[in-house]
Amino acid sequence: MKAEILSCGTELLLGHITDTNATYLSQNLTTLGIDLYFVSQVGDNLGRIVETLQRAWQRADLIIMTGGLGPTEDDLAREAISTLLGETMQVDPQLEAELRKRFSHLGAQMPERNLKQASLIPSARALPNPVGSAPGWWVEKEDHIIIAMPGVPSEMYRMWEQEAVPRLSPYTDGMMFTRILRVAGLGESSVEEQLGALIHSNNPTLATYAKLDAVDVRITAKAETREKAELQVLEMEAQVRQILGQHIFGIDKDTLASVIGTLLQERRQTLGIMESLTGGLLSGMITDIPGSSRYFVGGLVTYSSELKAQMGVPQETLQQFGAVSEETARAMAHAVRQRLGTTYGLGITGVAGPDKQEDRPVGTVYIAIEGPQGTFASQRAGWTSSRSDNRRRASLAALDILRRFLAGSLTPES
Amino acid sequence: MKAEILSCGTELLLGHITDTNATYLSQNLTTLGIDLYFVSQVGDNLGRIVETLQRAWQRADLIIMTGGLGPTEDDLAREAISTLLGETMQVDPQLEAELRKRFSHLGAQMPERNLKQASLIPSARALPNPVGSAPGWWVEKEDHIIIAMPGVPSEMYRMWEQEAVPRLSPYTDGMMFTRILRVAGLGESSVEEQLGALIHSNNPTLATYAKLDAVDVRITAKAETREKAELQVLEMEAQVRQILGQHIFGIDKDTLASVIGTLLQERRQTLGIMESLTGGLLSGMITDIPGSSRYFVGGLVTYSSELKAQMGVPQETLQQFGAVSEETARAMAHAVRQRLGTTYGLGITGVAGPDKQEDRPVGTVYIAIEGPQGTFASQRAGWTSSRSDNRRRASLAALDILRRFLAGSLTPES
Structure with a gap:
């Protein structure tokens, strides 16, 4: 099966956004064993979208479109498919009812222009979109499939995984199984170097991806049955785990938090x-997990030294060692554990930038964890990237240390 | 002048990398007033690159290629251009000498395969690349220009700015000026509806974009000089501000925070x-701004009722009205303002989901701000999206209310 991707949106051609949807879909097509030869970005112009669709129709069996499903006059994906196929759009009563319900549920009246989001053509079925107002289209005609999905990445990812991939399975030859091993504390090139010859294996294939929160090692196998493919993946996983050990913190959708x-x-x-340089980001990562209120009692974003002291960090520690010091991180961990009465207390302090602080360079981070088994403290230095990056990296470093401390692979001091 | 971008590289089609080169070039073409209608990504396949070039040749005056200039068999940009134009590549003695010098300078012998990086066709001139081994190509033939540049972003940026842009100046008519107006508290379709006929104006043009943190209204004008274009944008901006008023919170790179x-x-x-359902996210947004320690004293992520009480929310309030209530939000704002001694205190509580809490549905949010001028409280309800979305929306709603409270456009109660 040959696929082609078409991303619609003038904002892509103005450079306001980057087409990460195409990257996501490319990776996924590779996993499904579907060949991809062309990707295009086209503006919100009916003639140009139709022209690109016509060519894709000639050279591909599967056309995947993203964007252009919004309610405005600029959103032309449905109109372009209708033109390509010579079919007429009509409002589908059931889709209309669902759309109106969605709006009334939000306490809003539906603007009439949104009605076109409830339209279909005879060859199209709607792909549900519970997280947005635009359903997708699944179009089958003359041995071709067109999938039209929203441009908003979160809506598209969900629709692709939940709606498109299952409908595609009859068209892919052989079954695929994929597992992602999530790696913390190593850069992408060290992961590749450590994996050595494994990285060149053919089936299963291995590929590494640097993500914002980890390095992913993606293992994909193709076999006659899903069970066989899964078995091949599990054998490869065992080899990778032998090499990367404790650096692997989870699989698939796992996060450190x-x-x-x-x-x-x-x-x-x-x-x-108790966090300072991360300014709430670390608590925010922890509380992004549903049910986190069962174990996360609270976070103190002590952005001033006064507040650190008020929350139980001894004045002497702050004065003698400074707010950015290992001693202060330890005192923060101790104070928050005492004050909140939790099993574990975590303290993190450092310099996010852009300016240095107390003569500590940008990127300095001290992390301490206190628990029943003792205290563990760690220092990281030398990141010179942006403020946002430093804050993110510091939060992830704290989570990784906490994970390893909980798993017993870091030895506390006392 | 009409341009088309063609990015070459199988790694793009496998999803190993995202085509940020296209984003960079798109932005630059907008600024130069060059129209861009199509962007394509093609793998390292001669036939497919030539096919895409032929079509671009028919519909564009300027073709910008990135990638495919390396020394390996997979690097086919030069070969594709030669095929397109029916010209034969020949090694240029001067380029060869420079390339050999570059290698000997690095203390290495030049692999013979690199020789093709010193090749030209009669219609091509070399674009110097002091930071890499591959010179670019500047091709002029039959009223068309082709620019071929390396795929490595840092090499491409330099070559574009230093070599390509100056050579393009005779071909660009008019200068562009762009301003983004950032809008909070309105959805994209309401913004469009309110802007009405303005949205169809030709020069300046108006376009709306839904971003994660706001709706952007982008105004772009084209004129003989940058000054004239800027003036046209400012006139349009005044009209838009009359319509959207206080909903516009900033321009260009501004954020609510x-x-x-x-x-x-x-x-x-x-x-x-003092925040609960947002779990640190709100503090995280505020502290993402460099220098925020000058006005942000701290945040209390009171994820349990006990911690709310410990931090000064009266037990009676929690018991009588519940942790998710307007009264608790007010008490949180009051308590954090008292305890931290700040000019303003902000309290936010609600239900992020996936489960309801104290019989309050998912998406319920109470926000209160206390300041010298009094208190303002607000309730939002009915978001039914994901936990992450609810948390993000609640944080943004709190920032928007705070901004309007500070700007004096929300009347406190006392």
Whole structure:
């Protein structure tokens, strides 16, 4: 099966946004064993979208479109498909009812222009979109499939995984199984270097991806049955785990925060945080996990030294060692654990930038964790990237240390 | 002048990398007033690159290629252009000498395969690349220009700015000016509806974009000089501001948090936050702004009722009205303002989901701000999206209310 991707949106051609949807879909097509030869970005212009669709129709069996499903006059994906196929759009009563319900549920009246989001052509079926107002289209005609999905990445990802991939399975030859191993504490090139010859294996294939929160090692196998493919993946996974060991913190959709949450919940333990350079970001990552209120009691974003002292960090520690010091991180961990009465207390302080602080360079980070088994403290230095990057990296470093501390692979001092 | 971008590289079609080169070039072409209608990504396949070039040749005056200039068999940009134009590649003695010098300078012998990087066709001139081994090509033939540049972003940026843009200046008519007006508290379709006929104006043009943190209205004008274009944009901006009024919170790179930061800093005022459903996200947004420690004293992520009470929310309030109530939000704002001694205190509580809480449905949010001028409280309800979305929307709603409270466009109660 040959696929072609068409991303619609003048904002792509003005450079306001980058077409990461195409990247996501490319990766997914590779996994499904579907060949992809062309990707195009076209503006919100009916003639040009139709022209590109016509060519894709000639050279591909599967056309995947993103964008152009909004309610405005600029949103032309449906109109372009209708033109390509010579079919007429009509409002589908059931889709209209669902759309109106969605708006009334939000306490809003539906603008009439949104009605076109409830339209179909005879060859199209709607792909549900519970997280947005635009359903997708699944079009089958003359041995071709067109999938039209919203441009908003979160809506598109969900629709692709839940609606498109299952409908595509009859068309892919052989079954695929994929597992992602999530890696913390190593850069992408060290992961590749350590994996050595494995990286060149053919089936299963291995590929590494640097994500914002981890390095992903994606293992994909293709076999006659899903079970066989899964078995091949599991054998390869065992080899990779032997090499990367504790650096692998989870699989597939796991995050550092979700893994920590599972550990704490299993043990009925609790956590409190005192953070400064991360400014709430670390608490925000932890509380992004549903049910986190069962183990996360609270976070104190002590952005001033006064507030650190008010929350229990000894004045002497702040004065003698400075707000950015290992001693202060330890005192923060201790204070928040005491004050909130949690099993674990985590303290993190450092310099996010752009300016240095107390003569500590940008990127300095001190992290301390206090628990029943003792205290562990760690220092990271030398990041010179942007303020946002430093804050994100510091939060992830804290989560990784916490995970390893909970898993018993870091030895506390006392 | 009409341009088309063609990015070459199988790694793009496998999803290993995202085509940020196209984003960079798109933005640059907009600024130069060059129209861009199509962008394509094609793998390292001679036939498919030539096919895409032929079509671009028919519909564009300027073709910009990136990638495919390396020394390997997979690098086919030069071969494709030669095929398109029916010209034969020959090694250029001067380029060869420079290339050999570059290698000997690096203490290495030049692999013979690199020789093709010193090749030209009669219609091509070399674009110097002091930061890499592959010179670019500047091709002029039959009223068309082809620019071929390396795929490595840093090499491409330099070559574009230093070599391509100056050579393009005779071909660009008019200068562009662009301003983005950032809008909060309205959805994209209401913004469009309110702008009415303006949205169809030709020069300046108006376009709306739904971003994660706001709706953007982008105004772009084209004129003989930059000054004239700027003037046209400012006139249009005045009209848009008349319509959208207080919903416009900033321009270009402004965020709600940066605008709040500027207001607080100008007035030498301070802020403290007590947040529950947003779990640190709100503090995280505020502290993402460099210099925020000058006005943000701290945040209390009171994820349990016990911690709310410990931080000063009266037990009676929690018991009588519940943790998710307007009264608790008010008490949170009051308590954090008292405890941290800040000019303003902000309290936010609600239900992020996926489960309801105290019989309040998912998406319920109460926000209260207390300041010298009194207290303002607000309730939002009915979001039914994901936990992450609810948390993000609640944080943005709180920032928007705070901004309007600071700007004096919300009337406090006392």
